[in-house]
Amino acid sequence: MAVILEELERQALRLSTAERELLIHRLIVSLEGEPEDTPEAIAQAWDEEITRRVAHGMDTCRRSYVQASHKSSRRKKCLESVLAKKLKPTSIPYV
Numbered sequence: 001m002a003v004i005l006e007e008l009e010r011q012a013l014r015l016s017t018a019e020r021e022l023l024i025h026r027l028i029v030s031l032e033g034e035p036e037d038t039p040e041a042i043a044q045a046w047d048e049e050i051t052r053r054v055a056h057g058m059d060t061c062r063r064s065y066v067q068a069s070h071k072s073s074r075r076k077k078c079l080e081s082v083l084a085k086k087l088k089p090t091s092i093p094y095v
Helices: 002-015 019-033 039-085
Strands: none
Touching: 002 019
C-alpha cells in the first residue's frame, strides 16, 4: 500500500497546477460529498460571517473602551474626593 501511495504522489506532482486542483477537489468530494450550495452562495455566506464578526469585534472594543473610560472617571472622582477630604488611604473604596 505504501508503494502505491508513493507512486500516486509522484504522478500527482507531475500534474499541472490546474490538474492538481481538480484532483484535490475530487478527493475532497469523495470524502465529504458535494457541497450543498454553489461556490457563489458559499462565498456570500462567508462574506456575511466576516462582516458579522468584524461588527461584533468593533462593538466589543467600543464597549471595552466605554467601560474603561467610565472606570477611569470613577477613579478620578474618588481620588479628587480623597484629596478634598484628606481621607486616609485605607478608607478609599476599591474601584
